[in-house]
Each structure stands twice: as structure tokens, then as C-alpha cells.
Amino acid sequence: MTMTAMPETEIAAPPRRFRQQAIAPWLFLLPGLLFFSVYVIVPIFQSFQISFYDWNGLDRPDGTSTAVYVGLENYRDLWDDPDFWTSLRNNAIWLVLYLLAIPGGLFIALFLNQTVTGIRLYKSLFFFPFVISQVVVGLVFTWFYDPTFGMINELLGLVGLGPVNILGDTRYATYGIIAAGLWPQTAYCMILYLTGLNAVDPEQIEAARLDGAKGPKMLWYVVLPQLRPATFIAFVVTVIGALRSFDLISIMTDGGPGFYSTSVLAFYMWDVALSEFGFRMGYGSAIAVILFLIMLIYIAGFLWKMYRDEKGV
Amino acid sequence: MRSIFTTGAAALAAATILSGSAFAESHAALSGDLVIFSDMSNPAPRAVMEGMVERFGEMHPDLNIELTIIDREAYKTQIRNFLQANPPDVANWYAGNRMLPYVEAGLFTDISDLWEEGGLTETLASTQASMTIGDGIYGVPYTYYQWGVYYREDIFEELGLEAPETWDEEIANCQAIIDSGRFCYTIGTKFLWTAGGWFDYLNMRTNGYDFHMALTNGEIPWTDDRVRATFANWQQLIDMGAFLENHQTYSWQEALPFMVNGEAAAYLMGNFAVAPMREAGLTDDQIGFYQFPQIDPSIEMAEDAPTDTFHIPSGANNVEAARAFLLFVTSAENQTLINGGDGLGQLPVNSQSSVDDDEFLNAGFEMLSQNSPGGIAQFFDRDAPAEMAQVAMQGFQTFMVDPSSLDSVLDRLEQARQRFY
Numbered sequence: 091m092t093m094t095a096m097p098e099t100e101i102a103a104p105p106r107r108f109r110q111q112a113i114a115p116w117l118f119l120l121p122g123l124l125f126f127s128v129y130v131i132v133p134i135f136q137s138f139q140i141s142f143y144d145w146n147g148l149d150r151p152d153g154t155s156t157a158v159y160v161g162l163e164n165y166r167d168l169w170d171d172p173d174f175w176t177s178l179r180n181n182a183i184w185l186v187l188y189l190l191a192i193p194g195g196l197f198i199a200l201f202l203n204q205t206v207t208g209i210r211l212y213k214s215l216f217f218f219p220f221v222i223s224q225v226v227v228g229l230v231f232t233w234f235y236d237p238t239f240g241m242i243n244e245l246l247g248l249v250g251l252g253p254v255n256i257l258g259d260t261r262y263a264t265y266g267i268i269a270a271g272l273w274p275q276t277a278y279c280m281i282l283y284l285t286g287l288n289a290v291d292p293e294q295i296e297a298a299r300l301d302g303a304k305g306p307k308m309l310w311y312v313v314l315p316q317l318r319p320a321t322f323i324a325f326v327v328t329v330i331g332a333l334r335s336f337d338l339i340s341i342m343t344d345g346g347p348g349f350y351s352t353s354v355l356a357f358y359m360w361d362v363a364l365s366e367f368g369f370r371m372g373y374g375s376a377i378a379v380i381l382f383l384i385m386l387i388y389i390a391g392f393l394w395k396m397y398r399d400e401k402g403v
Numbered sequence: 404m405r406s407i408f409t410t411g412a413a414a415l416a417a418a419t420i421l422s423g424s425a426f427a428e429s430h431a432a433l434s435g436d437l438v439i440f441s442d443m444s445n446p447a448p449r450a451v452m453e454g455m456v457e458r459f460g461e462m463h464p465d466l467n468i469e470l471t472i473i474d475r476e477a478y479k480t481q482i483r484n485f486l487q488a489n490p491p492d493v494a495n496w497y498a499g500n501r502m503l504p505y506v507e508a509g510l511f512t513d514i515s516d517l518w519e520e521g522g523l524t525e526t527l528a529s530t531q532a533s534m535t536i537g538d539g540i541y542g543v544p545y546t547y548y549q550w551g552v553y554y555r556e557d558i559f560e561e562l563g564l565e566a567p568e569t570w571d572e573e574i575a576n577c578q579a580i581i582d583s584g585r586f587c588y589t590i591g592t593k594f595l596w597t598a599g600g601w602f603d604y605l606n607m608r609t610n611g612y613d614f615h616m617a618l619t620n621g622e623i624p625w626t627d628d629r630v631r632a633t634f635a636n637w638q639q640l641i642d643m644g645a646f647l648e649n650h651q652t653y654s655w656q657e658a659l660p661f662m663v664n665g666e667a668a669a670y671l672m673g674n675f676a677v678a679p680m681r682e683a684g685l686t687d688d689q690i691g692f693y694q695f696p697q698i699d700p701s702i703e704m705a706e707d708a709p710t711d712t713f714h715i716p717s718g719a720n721n722v723e724a725a726r727a728f729l730l731f732v733t734s735a736e737n738q739t740l741i742n743g744g745d746g747l748g749q750l751p752v753n754s755q756s757s758v759d760d761d762e763f764l765n766a767g768f769e770m771l772s773q774n775s776p777g778g779i780a781q782f783f784d785r786d787a788p789a790e791m792a793q794v795a796m797q798g799f800q801t802f803m804v805d806p807s808s809l810d811s812v813l814d815r816l817e818q819a820r821q822r823f824y
Contacts, residue, residue: 148508149487151717156508167822172815237649258652258804344593347651348801349794349815366479367784367793369504 141375164376173350177358188332195279220277228341231270260351286320434465437724438491442478490718492725498533498710499781513539542714549767550707554669556691566693587645589667591658598799599783608698612705612778619786621824625816705777
């Protein structure tokens with residue numbers, strides 16, 4: 091009896107354990123998946139839906155919505171809206187110029203990657219701007235640029251150049267804000283490269299030196315290839331940083347001067363849908379959808395590259 | 404002895420009954436919870452709001468008042484959520500078109516019957532129009548303040564100038580101020596609305612109150628020649644160099660030191676600017692006030708006087724208490740108290756209240772009650788619908804920075820008008 095019972099339990103056990111193994115990861119994933127779908131996936135589809143309506147964001151007390159279905163009209167309006175194109179163009183400028191943080195961070199990191207007394211202090215000083223809030227960075231640069239009392243105009247005055255109102259001029263304002271954003275972003279890239287430089291193989295450097303490599307050649311052919319993981323992370327965080335530029339714009343120019351001249355899509359979306367004068371939820375959602383599609387291209391490219399790299403290895 | 408005692412007691416009892424019934428009549432015994440959401444978050448308004456709740460609570464001991472004060476800027480976006488999801492019994496907001504979206508969605512209660520019963524149609528007559536949309540009255544005002552030109556009296560004296568009453572005097576004054584190396588007007592247009600104030604006045608003086616209201620209601624194209632006339636007057640000042648340089652980089656507070664330091668001689672602003680001017684060290688002898696000068700003598704003077712308000716959301720639970728609170732807020736006695744110099748320092752809305760003895764409040768009260776026959780506007784961003792106000796004020800700023808952009812600005816505004824109305 092016992093003899094026959096034993097094998098039975100032994101046979102029954104593996105499927106149960108197998109089932110456990112199949113379920114456990116899903117159980118652990120469940121809270122994350124739940125929140126991700128409620129707060130990310132569902133709102134994406136809601137944005138798609140709302141973008142087909144003309145809606146000021148209000149429901150009547152009985153729960154019925156004041157939204158009116160307008161089909162693709164919001165998208166047609168976007169096409170004819172010069173402010174939308176201004177914002178899109180500024181987004182592109184941000185993406186391109188913000189990447190300057192990567193070489194900037196690399197060179198500071200190379201400069202600081204030496205053993206001198208107190209180097210830790212210098213490193214922390216260079217890293218300091220990344221620690222302070224974007225709002226503070228915005229305020230500091232606003233004062234720096236101030237056309238009447240700002241330091242930049244004092245300096246220009248010393249060399250005999252006229253006062254320039256960087257944030258008040260539609261031609262320069264966006265560049266002024268990007269420069270402010272580069273300050274902390276460069277510090278961030280620097281710290282990424284500093285940790286990357288620690289992992290550089292000294293034997294390879296030694297070998298390269300024996301072969302007569304030095305200066306830029308050493309950097310380009312020996313050091314940089316070894317820093318590829320750091321460069322990749324720096325690229326990703328900088329692109330994300332460029333798309334997160336909302337707070338600096340809000341603090342430094344509030345989207346102005348004039349008609350949204352320093353706005354980016356994220357800011358424009360917020361301003362038409364959620365700000366003090368923004369009551370156009372449908373229009374804002376249409377901008378969100380466009381922004382989403384643009385990001386989708388970037389994310390798809392990113393995932394494809396990751397997939398290819400993993401397959402290659 | 405005994406008879407005296409009994410009559411005395413009877414008289415006492417009768418007196419209690421009498422006063423009791425009088426009490427019951429004026430303040431029906433209120434109970435339950437009264438939930439108030441307020442945007443009066445700056446120090447002085449907060450104290451006023453808390454004081455009102457305290458006094459109202461003393462009158463109604465059985466009533467449990469829950470006051471939530473929300474940051475004034477954050478309130479502007481939060482009101483959309485709480486009116487739908489979690490409506491209080493009483494909420495702050497603004498008069499004019501600013502309340503239109505909520506009225507159209509049925510989120511504010513029509514309280515025209517309260518205006519009739521409480522006699523508000525008489526005591527608050529001056530602001531009734533700004534609280535009315537269609538046939539309904541959707542709230543009560545609790546304070547308002549005048550706009551006008553605050554100027555440096557000492558600088559005007561030094562240059563031998565008088566406060567201008569006509570446009571010619573204005574231009575002559577301004578030229579003298581510029582010749583003395585100053586700007587006529589300080590202004591900070593970074594947050595746009597200050598330029599809206601200039602447009603309000605120039606347009607109301609050039610074309611009159613009715614035209615201004617028709618324009619903000621979307622009935623008149625922005626490319627109309629009369630609108631161009633307003634901008635032509637504006638350009639006259641801009642071309643002279645009347646306005647503070649680089650105004651597009653400054654907020655209204657950041658533009659204030661230019662006047663305090665004497666680099667600019669005047670400021671077109673609401674009465675709330677007086678307090679920071681005094682704090683910055685200007686004495687009342689140095690600050691003067693004059694009504695925005697006349698441009699066209701055939702046009703009646705009209706003024707901006709933004710009104711702040713209380714409303715009863717349609718989801719309110721304790722409507723009875725909310726209505727009693729609104730009557731309490733607008734009563735003559737309370738109005739005198741809260742708008743005094745140690746309270747809000749603004750103008751009471753009740754015609755039976757008295758104005759605190761303050762140079763600028765008196766000047767404003769006199770101007771609004773006697774010298775504004777054309778009408779009283781709220782303010783550009785409250786009279787025009789929100790979407791239109793935003794783009795129009797961006798246009799004003801663009802124009803102020805570069806007057807040659809006028810044609811493209813007016814085209815943009817006209818396109819916006821056709822889309823938003």
C-alpha cells in the first residue's frame with residue numbers, strides 16, 4: 091500500500107511545482123502590471139479617444155459629459171496651428187542641442203579622472219548642478235540673463251557689447267533655456283563617464299601606449315569603445331531629459347515671449363489643456379497623441395537596437 | 404415683592420421669547436456640516452476668510468464649518484476637479500466670463516431667488532450684471548478693486564507735471580518724463596495679463612465700453628478699423644519709448660522696483676499694487692492715483708474693476724447653510740469689516756457699507772461710483788473666454804515688443820476668434 095502510494099505522490103509533484111513556477115512570476119508582476127495598465131496604458135487610449143472630442147474638461151452634475159464629437163477636427167486644427175509647428179521645431183532644437191551634454195560630460199570626466207589632492211571635492215562641485223532642482227536652475231539662469239542687472243550683460247558691457255535680452259527675444263530665448271538645461275545635464279553625463287572610466291582596462295591602455303597611440307587617437311580608438319555602455323546610457327537619459335524640458339520653460343519664459351515662441355509640445359499640451367486658460371482637453375489630447383507617436387518611433391528604434399545587440403552577443 | 408418678581412420674570416421670559424424668535428427669523432437654526440473651499444491663500448485674505456468663518460460659526464453654534472484654503476494659483480485648475488468629484492457647499496471664483504464654463508455645465512447653482520429675498524438686487528446692484536449669465540445669477544461678490552494709474556507724485560512735482568486728464572496732456576507729460584531720462588510706465592508682461600489691462604483701457608477710451616464688451620464677446624472682428632485705432636493709440640506710446648524696456652522678461656512684481664527706484668514714473672495697475680509699493684518704502688506722499696485719461700471726449704469713461712466671488716456648487720449638500728453664509732458675506736456690516744485697510748484693503752460690494760479711510764480706496768470708490776458712467780468691466784482675461792484671452796494677450800505682448808507685427812497679430816487674433824466662439 092505504502093509502496094504504491096509513494097510513487098503516486100512523486101508523479102503528482104512535478105506538475106504542481108511546474109504550475110507554481112508558472113504562476114509565481116505573474117503574481118509578482120501583478121501589482122506592477124495593474125498600476126502600469128491603470129495609470130499608463132488606459133490613459134494612452136483615453137487620450138486617443140478624447141482627441142476626437144471638443145471638450146472643456148467638465149461634466150454636468152448628472153454625470154453626462156459636455157464633450158462634442160468632432161472627428162478629426164482637432165488634428166486638422168493642429169496642422170494649421172503655427173504654435174504647434176513652433177513647439178515641434180523647438181522640440182527638435184532641444185533634442186539636437188541637448189546632446190551636447192554628452193561630449194561636454196565626457197571631457198569634464200576625462201579632465202577630472204586624475205589623482206590630485208582634493209579631486210573628490212572637485213568632482214562633487216562639478217556634480218553639484220545636477221543635485222539642485224530644475225526650478226532653481228531656471229531661476230538662477232533667469233537672473234543671470236536679466237537684461238538690466240544680469241551678469242551676462244555686465245560681462246558683455248566690459249567688452250563693449252550692447253545689452254542683450256536673451257529670454258525676451260524670440261530668436262534667442264529657446265537657446266538660452268537649453269543652455270540652462272545643459273548645465274545640470276552635463277554634470278549628469280560627467281558622472282556616468284566617471285564611473286565608466288573606472289572600468290576602462292588599464293592593460294589595454296598600456297598596450298596602446300606601447301604601440302605609440304596617444305591623445306585623440308588613444309581616446310577615439312581605445313578609450314571610447316570601452317565607454318560604449320556609458321555613452322549609451324548618457325544618450326538615453328539626455329534624450330529623455332530633452333523631452334522633460336517642461337519645468338525650465340515654465341519657470342524661465344512661461345512659453346513666451348509672444349506666441350509660444352519657446353514652447354515645446356509637452357508645454358503646449360499643458361498650456362491648452364491644463365493651465366489657467368486651458369480648457370481644450372480634446373486639443374490637448376491630440377497634441378499628446380502626436381507626441382506619443384513621435385516618442386514611439388524613438389522607443390521602437392531603441393528597442394530594436396537593444397534586441398539586435400543582445401542577439402549579436 | 405412677589406408680584407414684582409413675577410412680573411419681572413414674565414417680562415424677562417417675554418423678552419427671551421421675542422429675541423429668540425427674532426434670532427430664529429434672521430438666522431434659521433443651521434446645523435450639519437458646511438464645507439467651504441477658498442482660494443484666499445495670501446496672508447491678508449486668509450486671515451479675512453478665517454475671521455469670517457469664525458464669526459459665522461459663532462452665530463450658528465450647531466453648524467460645523469470645514470474651511471479648506473487652497474493656493475490661489477493651484478485653485479484655478481483644481482476647481483474643475485472638485486466641482487465634479489467632491490463639491491463643497493461654498494466655493495470661491497471670479498465674475499464674468501470666467502464662470503461661464505461652470506455655469507454652462509450646470510456646476511454652479513442659480514441663486515437669483517436669494518438675490519431677490521435677501522435684497523441683494525438693491526445692495527449689490529453695482530455688481531449684479533457681472534454675476535448674471537442669461538436669466539440666472541450664479542453667485543455673490545465679496546470684494547472688488549479699482550484699476551488706474553499709480554504714479555510717483557514727487558517725480559511729477561519735480562518735472563512740474565499735473566495728473567493728465569486728456570490724451571494730449573498724457574502725451575505731453577510722457578514726453579517730459581522721457582526727456583528726464585525715465586520711462587513713463589513700468590510694466591512686466593511675462594505673464595501677459597498686464598498687457599491686457601492696457602488694452603482694456605485704451606480700447607474702452609477709444610471705442611467705449613459697449614464696443615469693448617462686443618469685442619470680448621467675439622461679435623466684432625479683430626481686424627476692424629476701430630480695433631486698429633486702439634492699437635494706433637497704443638503705438639503712439641510705444642514709439643515714444645513710454646514703456647519699460649524688456650518688459651517681456653518681467654513679472655508685474657519684478658517691474659515694481661523700477662517705479663520705486665524712480666526709473667519709471669507710473670504704473671497702470673490694480674489697487675493691490677499699493678501694498679507692495681508701501682512695503683518697498685514709498686510713502687503716501689510719493690504715490691498718487693489718477694483715472695486713465697480720456698482719449699475721445701464723446702466716449703463715456705468706463706473702468707476695470709475685477710470682482711471676486713462666492714458660489715454654491717450644484718452638488719452642495721448643505722444649501723441652506725451655504726445661502727446663509729453668502730448673505731452673511733455680503734451684509735453691509737461684514738463688507739465694511741473685511742474690506743478695511745487691515746483686511747483685504749479693497750472696495751466693499753455692498754452699497755450700504757463704508758469705505759475704509761484710505762487715500763486710494765477713497766479715490767477708487769469715488770471714481771467707480773461717480774466717474775465711470777460707461778460701465779464697469781471685469782478685466783480682459785475675465786471678460787473674454789479663456790482660450791481667446793490667452794492668445795489675445797500673447798498678441799498684445801508681441802505687439803508691445805514689436806509694433807510692426809500689428810498686421811500679423813491681428814490676423815492671428817481674428818483666426819482665433821473664428822475658432823473659439
